[in-house]
Amino acid sequence: MFRILILMAGLFLLIAGTATAAAADAAPTQRVHVIVVDKMAFGPMPADVRAGDIIEWVNRDIFEHSATARDASFDVDLKAGTTVRTTAVAGTVAFFCKFHPTMQASLVVM
Secondary structure, eight states, X not given: OHHHHHHHHHHHHHHHHHHHHHXXXXXXXXXXXXXXXXXXXXXXXXXXXXXXXXXEEEEOSSSOEEEEETTSSOEEEEOTTOEEEEEOOSEEEEEEOSSSTTOEEEEEEO
């Protein structure tokens, strides 16, 4: 009887561990994509951005900037030397710096 109990407990742990591992493998991983602002320009836009990924906005310039979506979906103020994180939403969004309107770019999120 004791052997059967040990065997059943081991089988339960094996099944539970497999189910947990499968669930972890199935969950999409959130990636971080960096957009750098420097010398009065937005740096290159990251590729393969997926909805739910993190966009890290880094201002390496000596001036304050913003990343302001034309559709008003986000408005990130970036003081000189700061970093701000946002979550990507699916779609193509055009954005600009509200302090320097000639600074413009677009981000594609799948």
